Amino acid sequence: MPIRCNMDNGVPGGVYLCQVNEEISCGACCGLYNVVDPSFEALMEMLTHRTDTFARVPRDMDAILAFKEKIEARESQKRPFPEFHHCPYIGLVGTKRSRVGCLLHPVADGNKGIDFRGLSLYGGMACRVYFCPSYYHLPRAFKEIVREAARDWYMYGLAITETKMLSTFFREVERRLNQPITKEELLKDKKCLETVREFLELKLHWPFRPDPFTRLGNYFFGDQLYPNPPIHYEAIGETTSRYDIILQELVSHFDSANELHRAENLLDGLIDSLSSNISQML
Ligand code: SF4
Ligand code: SF4
Incomplete structure (x- = not known):
């Protein structure tokens, strides 16, 4: 769910885990690996296509929701964990697109500081406040x-x-x-x-x-x-x-x-x- 910005020292356990550096980040709770083929190659193809496509999407509600429909029609919706939501807004972020992240995050390319995560299934609040068990334990x-x-x-x-x-x-x-x-x-x-x-x-x-x-x-x-x-x-x-x-x-x-x-x-x-x-x- 999250992919928060990397400025919050107030995370549980005091060590930020979601976005670490240019190459290291995580999207596991957004359902990143909950796909039929979770190989690196298949995920890269999926994330690259989404990121390229999203770059051309106007930042308004209808267009962002239409992007989701398009992505879900293109990709298999069979899931190893059927009740675990896989978010279509996970993509590649960073100046070199060298790590996974949230395409709706305010600091993601093209969003001009606006937080669009409210359009995701969980809603913006859940994306901002969720921390996985590793944070706590x-x-x-x-x-x-x-x-x-x-x-x-x-x-x-x-x-x-x-x-x-x-x-x-x-x-x-x-x-x-x-x-x-x-x-x-x-x-x-x-x-x-x-x-x-x-x-x-x-x-x-x-x-x-x-x-x-x-x-x-x-x-x-x-x-x-x-x-x-x-x-x-x-x-x-x-x-x-x-x-x-x-x-x-x-x-x-x-x-x-x-x-x-x-x-x-x-x-x-x-x-x-x-x-x-x-x-x-x-
Ligand atoms: S909108 Fe999707 S990709 Fe972004 S933080 Fe929420 S669940 Fe993750
Ligand atoms: S909360 Fe945990 S699972 Fe979710 S992105 Fe951060 S490190 Fe990954």
């Missing part, structure tokens, strides 16, 4: 690390909304180090940065997904309309994994104990590598 250091480590807006939006997955991972690193981690110590080392990126990108390339898998995005709203499926450990003769939270958040399915152990080893490898690289710097 992710510790400041973890937010800062993800903001810095994400390679681009696409990966950032997929990762930053994974509150439980991120918290569990970084907390485990802290447990092994027996002290809190900070953005400064973690990101000054290139190997640490790469390890965090590898972890974030599991969201995209997790090899233990059910087949078919259609829900790359995350439904993080409080009504829990689309919970992640539980993992049936007993069916493969195992008990609940020590990484159960992360495995569930990544949406996992295991056909054998061996597969589960491979998944656990992968996570162990990332956590070990991060903890040992940080401890060498302390």
